[in-house]
Amino acid sequence: MLKKIWIGVIISGLILANVSVSRGQQQQVVRTNRQAASSCEPIAKVISGDIRYQPLTKLCSEDRVSAANGGKVKILCYPRGKIMDIPSDVVGKQCFPLAANEGRGCNVLQGRKCRIFKGPDEENKPSKITPYGVVINNSRPILSWTKTKGATDYIVRVKGNGGINWQVEVKGESLPYPQEQLALKPGQTYTIDIVAMRGDEVIDGSSALLLLVSTERLQQVEQTINILENLQQSPDELAIDMDAVYEAQNLVNESITVLNARAKAGSTNPTIYRLLGDRYLIAHFPEKANEAYLQAKKLAQETNNTVELSTLETRLKITAGKKS
Secondary structure (H helix, E strand, O other): OOOOOOOOOOOOOEEEOOOOOOOOOEEOOOOOOOOOOEEEEOEEEEEEEEOOOOOEEEOOOOOOOOHHHHHHHHEEEEOOOOEEOOEEEHHHHHHOOOHHHHHOOOOHHHHHOOOOOHHHHOOOOOOOEOOOOOEEEEOOEEEEOOOOOOOOOEEEEEEOOOOOEEEEEEEEEEEOOOOOOOOOOOOOOEEEEEEEEOOOEEEEEEEEEEEOOHHHHHHHHHHHHHHHHHHOHHHHHHHHHHHHHHHHHHOHHHHHHHHHHHHHOOOOOOOHHHHHHHHHHHOOHHHHHHHHHHHHHHHHHHHHHHHHHHHHHHHHHHHHHHHH
16 A cells, blocks of 8 residues: 655655757768868768768868759758758858757756756665656656665655646666556656655655657657668767757657667767767766766777867866766
């Protein structure tokens, strides 16, 4: 029988962080009209329609695309996480970052004033782990949280619009969304309360927010991912492109899933690990972020990737600050 607990009294305050991490995709760019590769900060990738650049060529902001017969060039714009048809022009004039009023919020890696909370490992409370971040695309997510020392069980409560209001008692630290409960509704925000118990005694609790992405935005993301999956490129490059799409919509959980899969597959691309660290940092897991950054640094050193090494120096200073 569920313990009779008014969780709203137990938990004070909600933690909501909607941090976007800059699109620092710093890799070597190989242009078809140059024999040597040059390093830059790519902001786009050619998909089709350019008379000089081959498909999949990465472009810097100062590069100019040239469409045939006054047409358009199709590109993947990394900062916006979307596929765009642009006229012959300098890429940076057409492909630029989303503004804060377009739903991106603060960005700690671009120097904006953001509050990065301590990682859940630093406190003895049942802090949410998955889904990572706030915005999700799964109406029945698997919930998981950090273990609380001394806890015998946990009370999990989910509440929000659309008649969602339930709570269950759980023995472990994870809970597949109950099939007997109403699914979360697109475009709606929900509160996830988790309370650690020792018998009938409350140890500690925490709250987190989840926002299920709207149906329209989800369809846009799926359409873009579909196009990217049909391009002839390596698994690492596909993962990097997919991360750009998810990051633009604040779908941190999806980014981590895709990037972590490449890491587990043994990727030797330092960008995969650096981006994975960025996403863990947004999700408030500085220890995991630091681990990913260190692996990225090791791989970048092995290939003398000076562009990634420069970026990682800044990232590691950030995670060092979170641990101190």
